[in-house]
Amino acid sequence: GDSVTQMEGPVTLSEEAFLTINCTYTATGYPSLFWYVQYPGEGLQLLLKATKADDKGSNKGFEATYRKETTSFHLEKGSVQVSDSAVYFCALMTGGFKTIFGAGTRLFVKA
Amino acid sequence: SAVISQKPSRDICQRGTSLTIQCQVDSQVTMMFWYRQQPGQSLTLIATANQGSEATYESGFVIDKFPISRPNLTFSTLTVSNMSPEDSSIYLCSVGLAGGRGEQFFGPGTRLTVL
Numbered sequence: 001g002d003s004v005t006q007m008e009g010p011v012t013l014s015e016e017a018f019l020t021i022n023c024t025y026t027a028t029g030y031p032s033l034f035w036y037v038q039y040p041g042e043g044l045q046l047l048l049k050a051t052k053a054d055d056k057g058s059n060k061g062f063e064a065t066y067r068k069e070t071t072s073f074h075l076e077k078g079s080v081q082v083s084d085s086a087v088y089f090c091a092l093m094t095g096g097f098k099t100i101f102g103a104g105t106r107l108f109v110k111a
Numbered sequence: 112s113a114v115i116s117q118k119p120s121r122d123i124c125q126r127g128t129s130l131t132i133q134c135q136v137d138s139q140v141t142m143m144f145w146y147r148q149q150p151g152q153s154l155t156l157i158a159t160a161n162q163g164s165e166a167t168y169e170s171g172f173v174i175d176k177f178p179i180s181r182p183n184l185t186f187s188t189l190t191v192s193n194m195s196p197e198d199s200s201i202y203l204c205s206v207g208l209a210g211g212r213g214e215q216f217f218g219p220g221t222r223l224t225v226l
Contacts, residue, residue, distance in 0.1 A: 032213040043115075043203055043217035044154070051212050089153065097142050097207040099215060101154045 002027040006090045006102035013080055014110050021075040021105045023064075023090035031092040033057075033066055033073040034099070038087045047075075047088070085109045113138055113206050115218035123224045124194055131190045132221045134204035139184035142207040144215065145177070149200045157202075160187050194225045 007022040025031065035047040035057070048057030053068035062077045073090060090102040114137040124130050134143065141161055146154040157177055160166045166179040181187045191198050201222050205215040 034214060036217075043219040044205075044215075045217065046214045049212060049214055093213040097144075097213060097215070098156070098159070099213070103153045 002031070002092060002094055002100050004090050004092055004100055004102035006088075006105055008103070009087075009106040010108055011105060012108045012110065015082055016079045017109075019075070019077040019080045019084075019107070021088055021090075021107070023073045023075065023102060025071050025073065025090075025092050027071075027092055027094055029094050031094045033064070034091040034093070035062070035064055035073070035075050036089040036091060036101075038089065038104070040086070044089065080107070080109045082109045082111050113140060113208060113216040115204060115206060115216060117202075117204060117218040117221050119221060120219065121222040121224075123226060126195050126225055128194055129190055129192045130194065130223060131188050132202050132204075132223075134187045134189070134218055136185045136206055140206040141184065141209060143181065143187050144205045144207070145179065145187075145189045146203040146205065147200045148203060148220070154203065157189070191223065194223075196225045199223055199225045 003026045032051045034049045036044040037047045038044045048059040050057040050066035056065045064073050064075045087104045087106045089104045093099045116135045118133045143160045145157040148154050156169050157172045158166045158168045160179045160181040162181050178190045201220045203220045205217045
């Protein structure tokens with residue numbers, strides 16, 4: 001079945017460090033891919049998305065490129081801030097709005 | 112986008128009792144979803160609740176345990192019945208918008224603790 005695998009956390013970085021959170025997927029067909037973020041005490045919110053191969057989603061300095069050949073959608077940010085501390089979920093949707101989420105990666109950013 | 116509110120935001124309940132969680136959306140939506148997020152875990156879809164049809168439950172979840180109502184396009188409830196400590200979790204509702212590109216909008220969640 002369809003699945004999403006993302007790197008285990010927690011990830012601890014200093015402010016202004018480069019961030020990569022790896023995400024790979026298994027899916028039949030051509031899924032849409034998403035990164036959601038969950039700040040402490042809040043619900044999930046969409047961070048960025050890509051709906052077809054080679055699309056790049058971007059938002060708030062975060063980027064991810066839909067790589068069909070490697071079935072990957074890695075999240076990157078060039079310079080993280082303390083306010084980026086949160087849990088990040090990679091997700092895919094193949095149809096009917098049914099979305100499969102990865103396990104989540106907790107990010108801690110130290111000042 | 113859509114703004115979603117949930118009530119209650121948290122509750123502590125005794126085993127064997129039931130709790131009904133409400134989800135209110137600020138616009139009319141067809142597709143609504145209920146998820147469970149156990150501590151430190153990812154989201155697990157409980158059921159899809161589309162207005163005008165019976166809720167569709169995922170494997171491992173049954174209507175007797177998690178009855179859902181969807182009386183109109185802006186509101187839904189999820190009941191957690193005959194609770195046990197294993198039901199302690201965060202329950203989230205979300206919606207998908209027609210014409211959107213598959214993204215979902217989530218409520219803030221209901222944190223349930225069962226003693």
